[in-house]
Amino acid sequence: MSSECYPEESGIAAVKPAAEKQGEVAEMSAEVGAIRRGSPMHELHLKEFILDNAREAVYLIGSDRRFVYVNDEACHSLGYAREELLGKTPEDIDPDITPELGRWIRAQLAERGSVTIETRHRRHDGSTFPVEMQGTLFEYQGQMVNVAFVRDITGRRRQKSQLELLEHAVNLTSDGVFLMDENVRFVYVNEAACRSLGFSREELLGKTPPDIDPDITLEACLDMLHAATAEPGRFESRHRAKDGRIFPVELTAVIFEQDSRRFALTMARDITERKRMEDKLAAREREFRTLAENSPDTIARYGRDHRRLYVNPAYAAQVDSSADVLLGKMPTECPVYANAAEYEARIDEVFASGNETEFELKWANRDGQEVCILLRLTPEFGKDGEVASVLAVGRDITELSASRLKIHQMAFYDALTSLPNRALFGDRLRQILAEASWHGQLAGVMMLDLDRFKTVNDTMGHPAGDELLRETASRLSSCVRSYDTVARLGGDEFAILLPEIRSGDDLGRLAAKMLDAINRPFVLGDKEVFVSCSIGITLYPADSTESDDLLKFADSALYSAKRSGRNKFCFYSRQLTESANERLMLESELRRAIERKELELYYQPKVRLEDGALIGSEALLRWKHRQRGVVSPDKFIGIAEDSGLIVEIGEWVLHEACRVACAWNGAGKPLHKVAINLSARQFQTGDLVRTLRGVLEATGCYPEWIELEITESLLLDEESEVLEMLKAFRSLGISIAIDDFGTGYSALSYLARFPIDTLKIDQSFIRNVTTDRYSAELVKAIVTIAHCLEYQVVAEGVETEEQAAFLKTHGCEIAQGYLYGRPMPQQEFECLPLSFNETI
Ligand SMILES: Nc1nc2c(ncn2[C@@H]2O[C@@H]3COP(=O)(O)O[C@H]4[C@@H](O)[C@H](n5cnc6c(=O)[nH]c(N)nc65)O[C@@H]4COP(=O)(O)O[C@H]3[C@H]2O)c(=O)[nH]1
Structure with missing residues (x-):
């Protein structure tokens, strides 16, 4: 809009009229005036024809501001009949002409003779359209006449706004x-x-x-x-x-x-910024190349198809190849990596995730040695933000890997047998229990130890002991499934973890298989050795769901197996735990029993069956506990043996028994042998002979006044050393009795080799001797064999006269049992008659 001719706020554009048009229009308007006032007809028609065919609407406005003439285009564009338009004023067809604008137009016409504005015209139907209106004022025959030429500028406006839009867009x-x-x-x-x-x-x-x-x-x-x-x-x-x-x-x-x-x-x-980035990238690429080419680490770049795009000299050197051979190849093609498939999977993973990853790559080098490379795979992003390639940087960690393996081996495996050690066993146990709990499965834990390991170690030397352990490990491992764990916990102690078992019976069968495996002879050096083992078994979750408990329970079951004669397996039961706790308590109290003078020896008479004479006694230990009362030896001797307290207690017993033997023997008195029980553990200290000598000396007891009672198992367990000690006792003049004969191995063959004087038939045979033929026959056989070997025979647990009569009839020399008296204190014993013939 031009501001020179019309106030801007009116919103109507004013355009300068073209000079030529002004003249032409003036002339034409004048003609129209002339026509109306009686010009010749042909001229009138011609001019009207021209005006009616003009493309612009023409309005002739008289001094009263009313249209005195309108052409066809004016009628057509506004939709009026000529008659309707004639007599209207510009304000009737122009909604934008305000009184102020009207005044302004008139002023312009008066001042300049013409005016051009852009405004709107309203059609007969009320619709409006943009127009350019050019008005010219002139005086004709003393009258002021205004002719207005009006052009529809709808198309021009549209074009203009399109151009403006285009320009705006281009500028954006x-x-x-x-x-x-x-x-x-x-x-x-x-x-x-x-x-x-x-x-x-x-x-x-x-x-x-x-x-x-x-x-x-x-x-x-x-x-x-x-x-x-x-x-x-x-x-x-x-x-x-x-x-x-x-x-x-x-x-x-x-x-x-x-x-x-x-x-x-x-x-x-x-593209300044892009060029800068490209330069930067190029510089980085140069830098990368320098670093990569000189790096001691291997560097390779892989494309999405796993093919190598780049390898550095270190890479080529390491795989003993050249870039020509390696480029374009995939890890599964060349060189041959053990886990090449994993390599390619890892490359895929980095492409997919855009995150770096690390893994160990293993392969055999030219000399067949395993090489271990720590590989870091890093994504390289392209301009589009996608992973364009993967960089693989590898470091040779072969040595590190070997030492790591060694450390792991040392930390978790037993060096001697290569079995998992206690730590690894504990780990696996916890892991298996977690899995078993999740899947609702049963699992078993076994503890196993060799019954005669110490003997082998002591008599054949440590190398033989080691060999025995190694062979044991291998036999146990061959008994179990691949996913079971056999571990060596230390010494001759092994543990077995058995996941996914069906029932306790499975464990029983497996334990029996293990016992058999260990029972087979071991060849150690050039000797054949027979060993047995004991096994304790516990069951998850029946016994416990805690790993520590299961280990403890298997251990107490093992103890139980050992107590019940070895070469056995035993399941854990709650009673076992309770008795284990009880044992622990008793053990701590037993330690104080000697100093508190709570121990006392009772004596049970031994009677010669031939004439009923009291010829001796057996010293039997009693613990007079402050709260518990008299505690039976069955309850505490085992504890004393396991804890080693038996050595001290045993010495006290020897002293006490010898002291009493002195009192009951001597000048004018008939011989009274006091039998003293010795436990196997006392033999293991090695000082027993010296101790006994010292006691004899200290008490003044004669060796023939005492007899030492040992069990058969001692002869089996500690063969050579025991033999030496027994010989030493014999040389001192002390007699030896085998206690509880018939309950253990009853292997008579060994008896002949030991310096034994007496066999004591176990009371279990005597109990039924008059009622059970088998017991009777067995007792008769024992007596016969004993006599053949020139041993004296003592029958234990004689409770009835019938039993005594049977024994007497069949040649048994001595009887001991409630028939003659229960074990009793010294004073009470001293009141006994010297012969039982009349009393019974
Ligand atoms: N039912 C029945 N039992 C009878 C009869 N006659 C004797 N007894 C019991 O049989 C056991 C015989 O002792 P043992 O076989 O040497 O078996 C002994 C022995 O092995 C051990 N013991 C006792 N005192 C000592 C000791 O000072 N040192 C060691 N190492 N062991 C001892 O404790 C075991 C048990 O001793 P006690 O309880 O005193 O039990 C004694 C005794 O009281 C009878 O007619 N009927």
């Missing part, structure tokens, strides 16, 4: 837009083009590309314009800004024709 792009005519002069540039070069639009228009591009000539531009096809071309060049600054640009040019004229449209993008 950050790329510079240059439109060049056939002389490659800029005929249009957008704001971005001005901004990037620092020129105003006016400065740029009319310039040519060489004015802003130091790398191009006008001739080249013209050649391009005239030679180029309509296909857009893209190339890089440089632009020079108004201040002389030169910067890189990417140009996209397209040539087109319009109204037979050639134009070139060029879009220019400032």
